[in-house]
Amino acid sequence: xxxxxxxxxxxxxxxxxxxxxxxxxxxxxxxxxxxxxxxxxxxxxxxxxxxxxxxxxxxxxxxxxxxxxxxxxxxxxxxxxxxxxxxxxxxxxxxxxxxxxxxxxxxxxxxxxxxxxxxxxxxxxxxxxxxxxxxxxxxxxxxxxxxxxxxxxxxxxxxxxxxxxxxxxxxxxxxxxxxxxxxxxxxxxxxxxxxxxxxxxxxxxxxxxxxxxxxxxxxxxxxxxxxxxxxxxxxxxxxxxxxxxxxxxx
Numbered sequence: 001x002x003x004x005x006x007x008x009x010x011x012x013x014x015x016x017x018x019x020x021x022x023x024x025x026x027x028x029x030x031x032x033x034x035x036x037x038x039x040x041x042x043x044x045x046x047x048x049x050x051x052x053x054x055x056x057x058x059x060x061x062x063x064x065x066x067x068x069x070x071x072x073x074x075x076x077x078x079x080x081x082x083x084x085x086x087x088x089x090x091x092x093x094x095x096x097x098x099x100x101x102x103x104x105x106x107x108x109x110x111x112x113x114x115x116x117x118x119x120x121x122x123x124x125x126x127x128x129x130x131x132x133x134x135x136x137x138x139x140x141x142x143x144x145x146x147x148x149x150x151x152x153x154x155x156x157x158x159x160x161x162x163x164x165x166x167x168x169x170x171x172x173x174x175x176x177x178x179x180x181x182x183x184x185x186x187x188x189x190x191x192x193x194x195x196x197x198x199x200x201x202x203x204x205x206x207x208x209x210x211x212x213x214x215x216x217x218x219x220x221x222x223x224x225x226x227x228x229x230x231x232x233x234x235x236x237x238x239x240x241x242x243x244x245x246x247x248x249x250x
Contacts, residue, residue: 001036012049014039014056035060044168047076153195156188157237165234173208173223174231180217186210189218 006028009015015035018026028036035056042052051072058069164179178185193207207230208221222230 001040006036009036009039012053014049014053041168045076046079047072051076150195153192156191157233159188160185160237163237165237167231167234170221171223172225173221173227176220176222176230176234177213177216178218178220178234186212186218189220193220 006015006026010017015028015032018028018032020026038056038059039052042055043049047055054066054068054072058064058066063069160178163185166175166177166179168175178189189210193210196207208223209219211219211221213219220230
């Protein structure tokens with residue numbers, strides 16, 4: 001984080017005034033680092049600084065029953081639900097729009113282009129609101145020809161099922177944190193990274209690095225036009241395991 005941002009948070013009262021060295025440098029303790037991580041994560045989720053002040057104060061005091069805190073959290077969740085719904089409605093209407101296109105075609109025996117278009121509808125547009133996430137993801141991989149659909153990667157990914165995962169946007173990509181201190185997890189992610197290096201779909205971009213963060217887990221940074229596919233992949237890994245009733249080891 002930029003020093004100017006940290007000083008700004010201190011001026012707002014989000015951080016206590018830092019001690020200073022004889023040379024005038026600010027010195028922050030572990031609690032300040034925890035607060036900064038909290039602030040940054042809350043900002044990534046769209047909370048305003050005014051809301052973060054309330055969330056942080058009550059979190060530090062262990063008061064998670066505060067009505068104002070609960071109201072802020074509920075409102076942010078509802079705002080995200082509204083955004084998700086808007087996108088799902090667009091996806092649903094796209095399916096109907098494409099269906100109308102083919103319904104308006106001639107009733108003559110279908111030609112090859114009509115057959116291909118019909119298959120598209122059957123695979124991604126039929127009942128779009130109830131389409132399993134795995135089906136959509138498989139379609140994304142197939143359409144892009146991404147190396148993520150290869151058997152070696154699929155077998156590796158099965159071993160990551162049920163891991164607790166954090167995902168956030170970073171510029172034109174995503175940060176993906178797999179919460180685990182298991183060296184096998186690191187090796188799996190490294191092998192995926194190595195296989196992805198040859199995938200043209202993610203160039204320029206792809207997996208930029210795999211880093212072990214002490215006491216947190218393995219962090220992948222992905223970028224590029226198709227970085228969202230990585231985010232979808234790791235979301236589906238966690239969600240599929242949870243729906244199957246398996247343990248969640250976060």
